[in-house]
Amino acid sequence: MEVRSSSGSYSIEFASLTAIATDLPSNSFVITDRNVWSHWGSIFDHLPTLVLEPGEASKRLAGAETCYRWLAHHGATRSSTILAFGGGVIGDLAGFVAATYMRGVRLIQVPTTLLAMVDSSVGGKVGVDLPEGKNLVGAFYPPQKVLIPLETLGTLPPREFTNGMAEVCKYGAIMDAQLFGELSRGVSRGQMQSLIKTCISHKADVVQEDEFETTGRRAILNFGHTVGHALEKVTGYSDLLHGEAISIGMVVESRIGESIGHTKTGTTEQLRACLESNGLPTELPLVEEQELIAAMKLDKKALPGQLAFSLLTHIGGCKLCTGVPEEAVLAALKSR
Ligand code: ADP
Ligand code: ZN
Numbered sequence: 001m002e003v004r005s006s007s008g009s010y011s012i013e014f015a016s017l018t019a020i021a022t023d024l025p026s027n028s029f030v031i032t033d034r035n036v037w038s039h040w041g042s043i044f045d046h047l048p049t050l051v052l053e054p055g056e057a058s059k060r061l062a063g064a065e066t067c068y069r070w071l072a073h074h075g076a077t078r079s080s081t082i083l084a085f086g087g088g089v090i091g092d093l094a095g096f097v098a099a100t101y102m103r104g105v106r107l108i109q110v111p112t113t114l115l116a117m118v119d120s121s122v123g124g125k126v127g128v129d130l131p132e133g134k135n136l137v138g139a140f141y142p143p144q145k146v147l148i149p150l151e152t153l154g155t156l157p158p159r160e161f162t163n164g165m166a167e168v169c170k171y172g173a174i175m176d177a178q179l180f181g182e183l184s185r186g187v188s189r190g191q192m193q194s195l196i197k198t199c200i201s202h203k204a205d206v207v208q209e210d211e212f213e214t215t216g217r218r219a220i221l222n223f224g225h226t227v228g229h230a231l232e233k234v235t236g237y238s239d240l241l242h243g244e245a246i247s248i249g250m251v252v253e254s255r256i257g258e259s260i261g262h263t264k265t266g267t268t269e270q271l272r273a274c275l276e277s278n279g280l281p282t283e284l285p286l287v288e289e290q291e292l293i294a295a296m297k298l299d300k301k302a303l304p305g306q307l308a309f310s311l312l313t314h315i316g317g318c319k320l321c322t323g324v325p326e327e328a329v330l331a332a333l334k335s336r
Helices: 017-023 035-045 061-073 088-103 114-120 150-157 158-175 179-184 190-211 215-223 227-235 240-257 267-277 289-297 326-334
Strands: 009-012 028-033 049-052 081-086 106-111 125-129 133-140 143-150 309-314 317-321
Touching: 017 035, 017 215, 035 049, 035 081, 035 150, 049 061, 061 088, 061 125, 081 088, 088 106, 088 114, 088 125, 106 114, 114 158, 114 190, 114 309, 143 289, 150 190, 158 179, 158 190, 158 215, 158 240, 158 267, 158 309, 158 317, 158 326, 179 190, 179 267, 190 215, 215 227, 215 309, 215 317, 227 240, 227 289, 227 309, 240 267, 240 309, 240 326, 267 309, 289 326
Parallel strands: 009 143, 028 049, 028 081, 081 106, 106 143
Antiparallel strands: 125 133, 309 317
């Protein structure tokens, strides 16, 4: 599949790790994390490899500096290629490093989590976190290509797999009723390749229409994320994985949509059933509602002091909604 971007188009393909390793340019540098490396690192043992600590804490400017200095020590030049081999954390960090090392070197994304395959490796967003917030420093930097080694899903811990299913369910809810139906009936591992392909083509369609997030189209990908991000922030990014937080967020936002007459009645129930049958949480944990609302007001989509959400119109359709009344949000948070 080809994705168009302002700096040229790039391809997204399924490929085995062996095929990936054979086809790489010889001056490639692999950036990965310890978990991925312990399962699959031997495939790239002929290439210089930087193994970082797993987890969001590596996605910092300090982590980027570690990468820059390692690249410099190993003689990486402007004609080198960086291989981002891991989940979303590695993709964002190594992508950011590729965008900035020597003002930009080639980047190949090799996502190894379901979440990274269907979401973060597509669309060209790269970046790092600050203590003040996630992804506050970054760039739009499309890769040379995205190569998806499906076999790596075989070692992904079940909770991480389920985490990725939240984004898969999101695509169904916002733009593909047929996909949503399949997910509600239950999917097997054998269907993953086709599911991933469907999700990527949806994401590619949206980001091609709105590469730099200027028209509002890309905002539909944010369904569940206004509440989800607030929940992640309020709970200190510790208890909930991203997919788990947005799963709960999608249910709350759907409830908000129903209460203001934007979302078709009954949608929330369908959504909840689908998410739960895919092993995802849908109940809001005990948190201070006002704290959540304060965090939502800082969301990128909102105007100062207002609340904005990407809300479903029905299963398979979604639209950005600004100026949502705070009482509707509070009521949705309280109705458990
Ligand atoms: P995400 O892709 O969900 O944004 P991470 O990059 O943090 O998040 O990856 C989630 C966790 O899964 C990390 O601990 C990472 O080391 C681990 N991981 C990534 N890919 C694999 C894999 N294929 N097999 C086993 N563990 C993996
Ligand atoms: Zn997300």
